[in-house]
Amino acid sequence: MVTLADLQVRQLGECRHESPLAKYIAARRTNDHYVDESDRVLFDDTVHLVQDHGVPLTELPTLEPGGPRRQVFFPPGRTKVGIVTCGGLCPGLNDVIRGLVMELNTHYGVTDVVGFRNGYAGLVPAHGYEPIALTTERVASINMQGGTILGTSRGAQDSEVMVDRLVELGIDILFVIGGDGSIRGASKIAAVARGRGLDLSVIGIPKTIDNDIPFIGQSFGFQTAFTVAAQSIAAAQVEAQSAVNGVGLVQLMGRHAGFIACYAALANHHADFVLIPEVPFALDGESGFLAALQRRVAERGSAVVVVAEGAGQDLMADRAGTDASGNRKLGDIGRYLEAAIVGHYRALGRELTLKYLKPSYSIRSVPAKAFDSVYCVRLAQAAAHAGMAGRTDMVVGRRHNRFVHVPIDIVVSHRNEVAPDGDLWLSVLESTAQPPEMR
Numbered sequence: 172m173v174t175l176a177d178l179q180v181r182q183l184g185e186c187r188h189e190s191p192l193a194k195y196i197a198a199r200r201t202n203d204h205y206v207d208e209s210d211r212v213l214f215d216d217t218v219h220l221v222q223d224h225g226v227p228l229t230e231l232p233t234l235e236p237g238g239p240r241r242q243v244f245f246p247p248g249r250t251k252v253g254i255v256t257c258g259g260l261c262p263g264l265n266d267v268i269r270g271l272v273m274e275l276n277t278h279y280g281v282t283d284v285v286g287f288r289n290g291y292a293g294l295v296p297a298h299g300y301e302p303i304a305l306t307t308e309r310v311a312s313i314n315m316q317g318g319t320i321l322g323t324s325r326g327a328q329d330s331e332v333m334v335d336r337l338v339e340l341g342i343d344i345l346f347v348i349g350g351d352g353s354i355r356g357a358s359k360i361a362a363v364a365r366g367r368g369l370d371l372s373v374i375g376i377p378k379t380i381d382n383d384i385p386f387i388g389q390s391f392g393f394q395t396a397f398t399v400a401a402q403s404i405a406a407a408q409v410e411a412q413s414a415v416n417g418v419g420l421v422q423l424m425g426r427h428a429g430f431i432a433c434y435a436a437l438a439n440h441h442a443d444f445v446l447i448p449e450v451p452f453a454l455d456g457e458s459g460f461l462a463a464l465q466r467r468v469a470e471r472g473s474a475v476v477v478v479a480e481g482a483g484q485d486l487m488a489d490r491a492g493t494d495a496s497g498n499r500k501l502g503d504i505g506r507y508l509e510a511a512i513v514g515h516y517r518a519l520g521r522e523l524t525l526k527y528l529k530p531s532y533s534i535r536s537v538p539a540k541a542f543d544s545v546y547c548v549r550l551a552q553a554a555a556h557a558g559m560a561g562r563t564d565m566v567v568g569r570r571h572n573r574f575v576h577v578p579i580d581i582v583v584s585h586r587n588e589v590a591p592d593g594d595l596w597l598s599v600l601e602s603t604a605q606p607p608e609m610r
């Protein structure tokens with residue numbers, strides 16, 4: 172169970188500088204979302220969850236609210252900032268970069284912002300990637316482009332060498348836009364800086380197209396991703412319905428968590444089956460997936476199957492190997508299912524038309540849609556405020572409609588997954604009417 176101690180954000184020191192944003196704060200008429208250093212955001216949002224803690228109000232798990240403080244730690248106008256993007260692509264990376272540069276420049280007078288090239292490799296001089304200056308002119312319209320203007324990479328880098336480089340460049344705040352691995356890396360950089368007694372703030376803006384990072388609310392880019400994914404499901408349905416015994420098979424992202432598959436399937440109700448990593452299934456037997464699919468095709472003339480890339484890994488022979496960052500490589504469940512379905516119909520001697528769609532790269536590379544663009548800029552603003560206020564070793568997130576600061580330790584403690592007994596999966600079962608168990 173999460174305790175109040177788990178939710179304490181590290182602070183470099185006392186905030187002695189009047190914030191340039193104090194004028195905006197003073198102008199606000201309501202106390203509603205006022206960020207007072209003594210205010211906290213409740214972690215739980217139901218009476219039962221609160222009661223489960225059984226502790227006095229002052230010890231209830233609460234989070235530090237995001238937003239501008241009256242006093243800041245770093246002197247406005249004399250602070251130097253670095254930004255790095257790492258891990259896989261996700262819609263909204265450029266929106267976050269732009270949001271950071273704009274907020275820091277416009278309101279904190281921070282004109283010295285550099286972008287490190289190609290992930291953490293850009294902080295290691297041996298790779299030879301020189302940082303680039305990020306001016307407001309340079310970032311003005313980058314939000315129209317997918318990907319990241321800074322580039323990204325995988326692969327381990329030495330935290331001591333990266334801190335040496337940050338010191339050499341005089342960086343006060345490093346913003347890391349990346350996934351679970353990058354955020355672990357950010358925490359190591361913060362720890363090395365702390366060990367050396369440096370006033371270096373390291374703030375993460377969590378990036379996960381799979382929405383599998385816990386405690387941060389929905390991740391940026393996720394909504395864009397499932398919107399585009401839903402278009403592939405619609406295409407698969409058209410293909411399936413236009414063929415004799417048509418099956419449309421769509422493989423979506425979701426290494427460990429099936430959120431994209433669930434949301435995309437719910438968006439248009441075209442899916443007859445959704446297969447996710449959290450809910451194991453069997454292929455064969457009367458109650459297995461292939462028999463259920465065959466029944467659905469017989470009833471309706473066609474069917475659409477949505478599968479997350481991490482689903483059904485237990486069905487395939489062990490796939491050894493890892494990527495450059497040490498992440499386990501997955502077996503290709505889409506191809507595996509395609510072969511299994513084709514084989515099943517062939518064995519029955521029945522006609523089948525199967526169309527396999529794997530749109531991952533055309534999903535993760537699109538520019539963010541409006542909702543995510545708004546979310547990205549607001550996350551970036553919250554991150555800028557947190558960094559200027561001397562927070563470190565934390566990420567920004569959103570809980571109960573409030574931007575919050577979440578310590579990295581707790582964010583990387585586990586993964587956010589679709590609960591097989593939760594209301595999202597129930598909605599998917601209701602929408603697809605697939606058997607609740609295919610075992």
Ligand code: ATP
Pocket residue numbers: 257258259260290291292324325326327328349350351352353354355356357359378379496498
């Ligand atoms: P995605 O989830 O999209 O893959 P990610 O940030 O998890 O994003 P990784 O390739 O795992 O992507 O990691 C990105 C960077 O973070 C790499 O440079 C990697 O070396 C570093 N990193 C990953 N895991 C750790 C770790 N446990 N400690 C320190 N650094 C790490």
Ligand code: MG
Pocket residue numbers: 258350351352498
């Ligand atoms: Mg990762």
